[in-house]
Amino acid sequence: MGKVERALISLTDKSGIEGFAQELASLGIELLSTGGTAKKIRDAGLTVMDVSEFTGFPEMLDGRVKTLHPKVHGGILNQRANKDHQSQCESHGLKNIDIIAVNLYAFNKTVEDPNCTLGDAIENIDIGGPTMLRAAAKNFHDVTVIVDPADYPKVIEEIKATGNTTLKTRFYLMKKVYALTAAYDTAISAWLEKVDVEANSYFDGE
Numbered sequence: 001m002g003k004v005e006r007a008l009i010s011l012t013d014k015s016g017i018e019g020f021a022q023e024l025a026s027l028g029i030e031l032l033s034t035g036g037t038a039k040k041i042r043d044a045g046l047t048v049m050d051v052s053e054f055t056g057f058p059e060m061l062d063g064r065v066k067t068l069h070p071k072v073h074g075g076i077l078n079q080r081a082n083k084d085h086q087s088q089c090e091s092h093g094l095k096n097i098d099i100i101a102v103n104l105y106a107f108n109k110t111v112e113d114p115n116c117t118l119g120d121a122i123e124n125i126d127i128g129g130p131t132m133l134r135a136a137a138k139n140f141h142d143v144t145v146i147v148d149p150a151d152y153p154k155v156i157e158e159i160k161a162t163g164n165t166t167l168k169t170r171f172y173l174m175k176k177v178y179a180l181t182a183a184y185d186t187a188i189s190a191w192l193e194k195v196d197v198e199a200n201s202y203f204d205g206e
Helices: 017-026 035-043 051-055 070-077 083-092 107-112 118-123 128-138 149-162 167-193
Strands: 006-010 030-033 099-102 144-146
Touching: 006 017, 006 035, 006 128, 017 030, 017 035, 017 149, 030 035, 030 051, 051 070, 070 083, 070 128, 099 128, 107 118, 107 167, 128 144, 128 167, 144 149, 144 167, 149 167
Parallel strands: 006 030, 006 099, 099 144
Antiparallel strands: none
16 A cells, blocks of 8 residues: 555534644645635645645535546545556546545434425535545545544554555445445435425525
8 A cells, every 4th residue: 555645624523623634734645625624724724725726627506516526536436556547547637535534414403403494405415425435435445534533543543653544444434434324315315205395495485
């Protein structure tokens, strides 16, 4: 395994992010981020590249499209030991993303509000987050994926020791991803089953 070069951090739960980002930066790891997470990292005095700068494509559609880009997913999904993958990455200017630290829009919290509309709920269904998480988890052999701030110290400890995390840790973290995304989709499905679409305004004022 090569050393970790780049991390993409995009969080709803930002607890502990300043310390984690500081540790990564001190290890020479480039930080990529979006929106409020990028601001929080900058406010901590750290350098961070917006994902839109990394991809060369702006965030758009009211934030619905931020990380859904080949430069993000190619950077996550390429197999580092696959010569054909590496040749394609070189041809298309893709750079490895070795750490994904992402957690998801708070769908459950949103729908707990008795005034939550169908439109509110729909806008709090995360698309980019689960997509990145599932991509990173699929490629756990090469990518460290983190959904729980409690795992930050272990990741930092291992990178300090060897330049990367262990396969055992990456597999453990991968399993947490699929448990999270399964529970997330189940919560969405369960809530939608209770909704009468004809009795709900999708958009405010409809």
